[in-house]
């Protein structure tokens with residue numbers, strides 16, 4: 266499964282999103298209370314830019330006159346005809362058996378975990394050469410969002 270570093274954690278605060286293009290696919294990357302989710306930016310209805318829509322939640326009611334607003338910021342509403350989808354799973358809630366948008370796995374990784382090791386290079390068919398240049402330690406204090414296609 267190919268992995269792509271698509272943003273830093275700092276770029277997308279909670280409640281915000283970033284729309285990216287990876288392998289010619291437009292994808293919306295959402296921060297929901299510190300967790301990151303990615304769904305295709307193409308509505309399954311008529312292809313609208315789903316991830317540009319309003320983020321909302323759901324209303325739950327136990328009895329008339331009482332209601333509770335739940336899952337705030339987890340539901341995106343397509344700007345073209347207002348169909349709604351769960352940004353965590355891509356699932357629609359008006360016809361859940363048939364309609365969903367493609368969802369992708371995301372992880373948050375550090376600079377260290379993203380580094381390619383010597384063993385990775387050997388596995389990829391590279392051979393170590395006889396020379397070694399002088400190197401210096403460099404640190405980046407940053408976490409990255411990685412998209413798994």
Ligand code: FES
Nearest residue numbers: 308311313343346
């Ligand atoms: S294109 Fe998204 S609801 Fe119609």
